[in-house]
Amino acid sequence: MDDVVLTERARGVDRERAQPRRSRFRPGAARRADILWGYLLLLPAVAFLAVLLVEPFIKALQYSLESWDGIGPARYVGFANYKQLWTDPVERDSLVHLAILFCFYSLIPTAAGLAAAAAIRRGNRRGMSFFRVAFFLPQVIVTVVAAIVWTWILAPSGPATLNGLLHVLGLGPAVGRPWLGNFNTALVAVGLIAVWLDFGLCFVLFLAGIQRIGPDLYDAARMDGAGIFREFTSLTVPLLRREIGAALTISVVAALQSFTLIYQATDGGPGYATMVPGLLVYRYGFQLGEVGAASALGIAMAVIIFGLTFAIRALIERKAT
């Protein structure tokens, strides 16, 4: 459809303006040049997309149905590698950990970001640009760096650590523990780093959204007697659904790609307490010679990303109507 309309328009323009000047701008010639140039300009990008995204994706699908150590002959095993996703306890737990990390990467920062943005709208605007810059900063800190400094803060003891702070507050013996080294707290501790990483992103998105809404609606709501809570649930949240969708999508993708943070901060430990699918892809694919299992996990991660992205979109759009 689009193409037909464009051609019609091009024809009209040709008649009006081009014909007196140049006969080579006959209707078909312009469109043919568009097509030729279009393909020429697409060629390099398409080559990259085809060879380095589409082909490897198909290869990953193929590997995921095989048992292969990366060197010897591969053997077709059907869906065994996928079945392993829930029969193998380490793989299953890694998916459970991923679900828990979604809360820390995604839900908590979104909720906290909404609350903070709403609060700053109600309060005075003094220092708003400072908060915006400061809260966003973790997003642009190289992940390996963030992981290193957080392992210091979550270390068992020392004046600069979280435990040091708890000690000063008199909570040391009761609450303090080696956060990243303890089986029960390691995943939550990683989650804490994730909140630190993603809170600012959500906050900045929501603050921009609230500024887009403008103060008029809020004034009207106040005239109607809406309180803080009512204003938040009936005005801020529904009007920010586009931003909420964006924040959820970005942070869900970040949670799936927690490989760098986990590799650097805990390497999946203690034991498998913080093992996530991304780290298992690395272990299976490049340390244990289980290419099939690594590929099945990678495909599963892709499916989860697509599924959640579309689910979030559907949710946001249903609310819109």
Place this chain on the structure above:
Amino acid sequence: MLSQAERRLTFVVLGLVAIATLYPLALLVNTALSPLHGTSGVTFRHPLSLEAFGYAWREGNFSRYMLNTAIVTVTVVIVSAVLSIMAAYAVAVLKPPGARLVLYVSIFGFMLPTEALIVPWYYQLLPLNLVNTYWAMILPQIAQSVAFGTFWLQIAFRALPATLSESAVLDGASRWTSLWRVMTPNVAPAIRTMVALVFLWTWNSFMLPLVMVSNQSLYVVTVGLSNFQGSHFNNYSALAAGSILVALPVVVVYFFSQRSFISGLLAGSVVE
């Protein structure tokens, strides 16, 4: 009505959050300024010294890692920007048959996580003798960035009035000239956003270079820093100084292009 108490409470809570947000970064800077081997752990009070930076730069090999990351990042940014501009113009303006398919493939490719592709990438590049070269880090990231860039820039090209490209062509300019002289300057903000994001992603990338390169002289900053942490885990000041060297370029770019970063991160999620 807003009470004074509510305002104060808001300010105090936000202030505490700001402290929690900035504390790790302050700790990093403070530690980097401590003397080498001067402390047995991370401490607040110490004599100031810049020697840790020199140590990280020379003995820690960060000069080499920075150079490698710069080579990879600059190549990925420039090549992917040029290819994305060309492809996005074709998809949005010239619209040859099948262009829509390219758009769908680029959206699909942009959403694929590195984790899903890393294994086939490795076995694709291994027989070509490209593993353990810059190419193994550059080529896959160009593909990922072109996927994002094509999707992102075609939105910007589509928003331009159709007459802009038509009149340029009618004035005798070839489509090539029209693209670079007329169209591209008009989508400059979208290009800036793309460049800022691709720069951030490539500088920050870890899994791909970790897998593809085992030769230490080709390490990029992220892998180099991770490796340095393994061998110098209790040399806190050198580790902090190295971390700052690694993180600083992105922070500087962020401060100069805040708007681009934020609008880009928003755009990255609004897949149509």
